[in-house]
Amino acid sequence: MFKRDKDPIVDVKKGLMIQDVRRKAIDDAPNSPLPKSYKVNELAHDLHPGHIKATLIKREEIGLNSYLLTFRSLSENERFPYFEAGQFISVSAKVNESIVTRPYSIFSSPMEALKGILSIAVGRDGFFSSYLIDIMELGTKVIIGDPLGDFHYNSLRDKKTIFGIAGGTGVTPFISMIKAIEEGSEDFNLTLLYGVRTKKHLLYDFRKLKNPKIKVIVVFSDERVPGYECGFITKELISKYIPKDSSIFMCGPDKMYSFVSNELSQLGIDKNLVRMEHNSIKSIDMENPHEFELKVHLRDEIYTIKAKENETILTAFERSGLCVPSKCRSGICGLCHTRLISGSYFVDSKNDHVRLADKKFRYIHPCASYPRSDMELDVPPLDILKEL
Amino acid sequence: MKKYDCVVIGAGNGGLAAAVKILLSGKTCLVCEKHNIPGGFATSFKRGRFEFEASLHELNGIGKGNLFGGTRRIMDELGVTPLVEWIQIKNAYRLISKKENIDFILPFGIDNIIKACDTLCENGGIEAKKFLDLSKTVYEAVAYIGECNGKPDKEVMQTKYYDYLAVSSYSVNEVFESLNTPEIIKNVLSAYWSYLGVGFDNMSFVHFANMAYSYFLMGATVPKSRSHEMSLAFEKRIHDLGGDIFFNTEVVKILTDENGHVKGVELKNGDIIETKHVIANISPHKVYANMLDEKAIPERAIKLCNFRKFAGRGLTVFLGLNKSPEELGITEHSYFVYNSSDSVEMYKEMSAKGHYAGQATCCLNNVNPGCSEEGTTILYMTSLFFDDVWKDVEEKDYFKYKNEIASHFIDEFEKATHTNIKDHIEEIAIATPVTYARYAGHPEGVIYGYENTYKDNLMARVMMVNEDAFIKGLRFGGAFGERGIGYPSSYTSGYNEARRTLKDMEEDSNV
Numbered sequence: 001m002f003k004r005d006k007d008p009i010v011d012v013k014k015g016l017m018i019q020d021v022r023r024k025a026i027d028d029a030p031n032s033p034l035p036k037s038y039k040v041n042e043l044a045h046d047l048h049p050g051h052i053k054a055t056l057i058k059r060e061e062i063g064l065n066s067y068l069l070t071f072r073s074l075s076e077n078e079r080f081p082y083f084e085a086g087q088f089i090s091v092s093a094k095v096n097e098s099i100v101t102r103p104y105s106i107f108s109s110p111m112e113a114l115k116g117i118l119s120i121a122v123g124r125d126g127f128f129s130s131y132l133i134d135i136m137e138l139g140t141k142v143i144i145g146d147p148l149g150d151f152h153y154n155s156l157r158d159k160k161t162i163f164g165i166a167g168g169t170g171v172t173p174f175i176s177m178i179k180a181i182e183e184g185s186e187d188f189n190l191t192l193l194y195g196v197r198t199k200k201h202l203l204y205d206f207r208k209l210k211n212p213k214i215k216v217i218v219v220f221s222d223e224r225v226p227g228y229e230c231g232f233i234t235k236e237l238i239s240k241y242i243p244k245d246s247s248i249f250m251c252g253p254d255k256m257y258s259f260v261s262n263e264l265s266q267l268g269i270d271k272n273l274v275r276m277e278h279n280s281i282k283s284i285d286m287e288n289p290h291e292f293e294l295k296v297h298l299r300d301e302i303y304t305i306k307a308k309e310n311e312t313i314l315t316a317f318e319r320s321g322l323c324v325p326s327k328c329r330s331g332i333c334g335l336c337h338t339r340l341i342s343g344s345y346f347v348d349s350k351n352d353h354v355r356l357a358d359k360k361f362r363y364i365h366p367c368a369s370y371p372r373s374d375m376e377l378d379v380p381p382l383d384i385l386k387e388l
Numbered sequence: 389m390k391k392y393d394c395v396v397i398g399a400g401n402g403g404l405a406a407a408v409k410i411l412l413s414g415k416t417c418l419v420c421e422k423h424n425i426p427g428g429f430a431t432s433f434k435r436g437r438f439e440f441e442a443s444l445h446e447l448n449g450i451g452k453g454n455l456f457g458g459t460r461r462i463m464d465e466l467g468v469t470p471l472v473e474w475i476q477i478k479n480a481y482r483l484i485s486k487k488e489n490i491d492f493i494l495p496f497g498i499d500n501i502i503k504a505c506d507t508l509c510e511n512g513g514i515e516a517k518k519f520l521d522l523s524k525t526v527y528e529a530v531a532y533i534g535e536c537n538g539k540p541d542k543e544v545m546q547t548k549y550y551d552y553l554a555v556s557s558y559s560v561n562e563v564f565e566s567l568n569t570p571e572i573i574k575n576v577l578s579a580y581w582s583y584l585g586v587g588f589d590n591m592s593f594v595h596f597a598n599m600a601y602s603y604f605l606m607g608a609t610v611p612k613s614r615s616h617e618m619s620l621a622f623e624k625r626i627h628d629l630g631g632d633i634f635f636n637t638e639v640v641k642i643l644t645d646e647n648g649h650v651k652g653v654e655l656k657n658g659d660i661i662e663t664k665h666v667i668a669n670i671s672p673h674k675v676y677a678n679m680l681d682e683k684a685i686p687e688r689a690i691k692l693c694n695f696r697k698f699a700g701r702g703l704t705v706f707l708g709l710n711k712s713p714e715e716l717g718i719t720e721h722s723y724f725v726y727n728s729s730d731s732v733e734m735y736k737e738m739s740a741k742g743h744y745a746g747q748a749t750c751c752l753n754n755v756n757p758g759c760s761e762e763g764t765t766i767l768y769m770t771s772l773f774f775d776d777v778w779k780d781v782e783e784k785d786y787f788k789y790k791n792e793i794a795s796h797f798i799d800e801f802e803k804a805t806h807t808n809i810k811d812h813i814e815e816i817a818i819a820t821p822v823t824y825a826r827y828a829g830h831p832e833g834v835i836y837g838y839e840n841t842y843k844d845n846l847m848a849r850v851m852m853v854n855e856d857a858f859i860k861g862l863r864f865g866g867a868f869g870e871r872g873i874g875y876p877s878s879y880t881s882g883y884n885e886a887r888r889t890l891k892d893m894e895e896d897s898n899v
Binding site for chain 1 (some may be wrong): 390416424425431433434435436437439544556557612613614616618620621623624631633634635636637656657673676677678687688690692693694695703710742748776778779783784786787788794795798810811814815816821822823825826829831832833843844845846848849851852855
C-alpha cells in the first residue's frame with residue numbers, strides 16, 4: 001500500500017476537500033469583465049474573413065479578349081486578406097435568376113490586398129465570364145470567397161527556383177508571383193515559360209521587368225516574332241530553359257496539361273513533382289441530355305429542382321438560384337460537401353477528391369458530380385449569397 | 389418558430405456525443421455547426437494525393453475485446469462503435485529526450501511495460517510496478533466516482549480506494565518523489581504529460597494516473613479513415629435517430645427569459661430556435677462575453693472564467709513525403725521528441741515566444757499502412773504554446789513566420805531520428821494557433837480547453853459540475869467542459885452533459 005512520509009490520514013482528509021480548494025480559488029478570483037475578442041482571433045479573421053462583400057471598380061482589356069477586373073471591398077472591416085501569390089478566390093454574383101460562383105486566380109499582389117484592391121484576369125470562355133466582361137456594371141456587388149489553394153511558393157516544400165509553365169490566362173497566378181517578388185513580399189526565383197497565341201494576347205508587359213530573380217520566356221503559338229520562341233511548349237523548349245534544381249508549377253488549359261505532361265514524362269520527370277493548378281469542371285457535350293429531379297434540403301427548407309445529366313449537380317443548384325457554397329469547382333476544396341440521401345451520380349475518377357470516410361458514408365462534392373438518377377441531397381446553405 | 393427539446397452548439401466531439409445521447413432518449417435535438425462538416429478538430433483534409441488527419445494522434449479507451457474503457461462504453465451505447473473501422477496501435481511511444489540522452493520504445497500492456505522498464509536500471513521493473521499499482525487504484529476509483537455521479541460513498545472511498553484519497557490532493561511530482569521513483573523510470577513513464585498539457589508540479593496525480601493507466605493498459609486505436617470517419621459515424625446516428633444538424637449555421641446568441649432561464653438561440657441569419665436546453669460545445673469565455681444577455685450572467689460565472697487558465701494553444705506541421713517510412717527510416721507510429729524529460733522545464737519553455745521544447749509526432753503509415761500511396765508517408769508533428777505567444781504576429785509576416793517555426797520542428801525531428809525529411813516534402817500544411825482560432829473560434833487558438841491545474845483539477849471539476857452550471861438550461865461540453873482536452877474527454881463530457889440535461893428536462897416536467 002502507498003505510504004507517504006506524512007500521516008496518511010491527514011492526506012485522506014485533504015483528498016476529500018479538493019472541492020473546497022477550488023471553491024475558495026473561484027471566490028478569490030477577480031470579477032473583471034471577460035475580453036470580447038483576442039488578437040490571435042482577430043488575425044484569424046483578417047486572414048480568413050470567409051466571404052467579403054465587394055464591388056467592381058474597374059474593367060479594362062489587357063490582352064485580346066482578356067479583361068482585368070478590379071474589385072474593392074465594401075467595408076473597412078472586411079478588406080481582402082493577405083495571401084500567398086498564386087492562390088485563387090471565388091467570385092459570386094447574381095445572373096438573372098442564377099446565383100453563380102466561379103474560381104479565379106488572383107492577378108494582383110498580396111500587398112495590394114492590404115490596400116483593399118484585388119484583381120482577376122478573365123478570358124472570354126463561358127457564360128459567367130461573358131457576364132463579367134459584357135454585362136456586369138461597375139459598382140455591382142459581388143461576394144468574394146477568401147484566397148485558397150496550394151499553387152504558391154512554399155519555402156519548405158519547394159526549391160528556391162520555380163519553373164513555371166503557363167498557357168493563356170493561366171499566366172495569372174504567375175503574374176501575382178512576379179508582383180510579389182518585385183514588391184518584396186515573397187522571395188524566390190521564377191523562370192516562366194509562357195505560351196500564348198499572339199503578341200496581342202499577352203496579358204502583361206514582361207519587358208519592363210528588371211529583377212534578376214525573374215526570367216520570362218514568351219512562346220507564341222500562332223505567329224513568329226523575332227527574338228521570341230515560337231510553337232508549343234515542347235520537351236526541347238523545356239530542356240532549354242528549365243533551371244537546375246527547380247520545382248515545376250503549371251497553369252493553363254486542359255489541352256496544354258495533357259500535351260506538356262506528356263513532354264515532361266518523356267524527359268523523365270515524375271508527375272508528382274509537377275504542381276498543376278486545377279481547372280473548373282465543365283459540362284459534358286451531349287445531345288438531348290436526360291433531365292432528373294433533385295430534392296434539395298437546405299436546413300429545414302426543401303426545394304425540388306431540375307438537373308441535366310450533362311451538367312454538374314452544382315450547376316443545377318446555381319441555375320435554380322439556391323444559395324449554396326462552392327469554391328474551387330474542381331472537386332478539391334470540399335466547400336460544397338453534401339450529404340447524399342438517395343440517388344446515384346457519376347464522378348470522373350480524376351476529379352474524385354472526397355475524403356475516404358465521405359465515400360463510406362455517402363457524401364459528394366456537387367461541383368464534380370453529375371446526376372445519374374433523381375436524387376435527394378442535404379446541402380449546407382450559404383446565407384450570405386442571399387445578399388446578392 | 390422552430391422548437392427543439394435541446395439545441396447543441398457546435399458539432400465537435402462533445403456536441404456530437406451529446407446530441408446522440410439526447411436523441412436516444414426520444415427527445416428532439418438540433419445541432420448547429422458553423423462549419424460545413426462535423427467533428428470540429430476531429431476531421432481530415434486533403435492536399436494533393438494525401439488525406440491528412442487533422443488532430444487525432446491516438447484514441448484512448450476503445451481497447452479491444454473485453455478490455456475497454458469509457459470511450460468505448462459511450463460509443464457502444466450511442467451505436468457508433470460498429471460504424472467505424474478500428475486499428476490497434478502496436479507500441480505506446482518512442483521517447484527521444486535530448487537532455488537525458490534517452491531513446492526508448494515503450495510498449496503497451498502493464499506486464500510489457502514492467503519488463504521494458506527492468507532493462508533501464510536496477511529494479512526498474514519493480515519501481516515501475518509501484519507507480520502502475522497506485523495508478524490502477526486511482527483508475528478504478530475514478531471509474532467508481534463516475535458511476536456514482538460524483539457522489540461516492542465515503543465508507544467505500546476510505547476502505548477500497550484509500551490510496552486514491554491519499555494521493556488525490558497531490559501533484560504528479562509530489563507522488564513520484566514520495567515513491568522514490570528512479571529518474572529514468574519516471575522519465576519514460578511520464579512522456580505522455582504533453583497530451584494533458586500541464587507541468588507535473590501543477591498537474592493532479594489523479595488526472596495523470598487515470599489517463600496514463602488506461603492508456604498503458606488498453607493500448608490505443610485509430611479509425612481507419614481518419615477521425616472524419618468517427619465524426620460522420622456520429623452524424624449518421626443523429627440522422628438515423630431523427631435529429632437535425634444544420635451546417636454553415638452559427639449560433640450568435642443564447643436567449644434567456646425574465647428568470648434568466650434559457651428560452652432559445654438566435655442564429656447568424658436572424659432565425660430564432662426555441663429551446664429550454666442548450667449544450668454549448670464551445671468555451672464559456674466566449675459564451676459569457678459575447679452570447680448572453682449580461683443581466684443573465686451571475687458574477688460567479690465571470691469569476692470562474694477569470695480563475696481558470698487557458699491551456700495549450702496548438703501548432704501542427706502536416707507533411708506528405710514522397711518516400712516510404714522504411715526508406716526514410718521512420719519506424720514508429722508515435723514519437724515524443726523532447727529537449728528534456730522534465731515536464732516543468734518543458735512547460736516553461738513552451739510558454740515563451742519562438743521557443744521550442746519538443747513535439748509529439750505521428751507517422752500514420754506505421755499504424756495504417758494504406759493511409760497514403762505506396763512510396764509515400766504521412767507525418768505530423770504537434771506542439772503546444774502555454775501562453776498567447778502568437779498575439780503579436782503581423783498579417784503580412786504570418787506565412788513566413790509559420791514556415792520558420794515548422795522548419796525548426798522538422799530539423800529537430802531529423803536530428804533526433806537521424807532521418808532526412810526536408811528533401812522529401814511533397815505537401816505541407818501548417819496549423820497554428822491562428823488556424824485553430826479560425827476553425828473552432830476558441831480564444832487565442834486554444835485547443836486544450838482550460839488547464840487541468842492542481843486547483844482546477846479533473847476530480848474537483850467533476851464533483852462541482854452542477855455548482856458550475858449557473859444558468860438554468862445551459863451546460864458546457866467539449867474541451868472546455870468538465871474533463872478538459874482529448875478525444876475521450878470531450879466525448880465523455882458531451883455525453884455526461886447530455887445525461888445531466890435529460891435530468892434537467894425531467895425536473896422541468898416535474899415542476
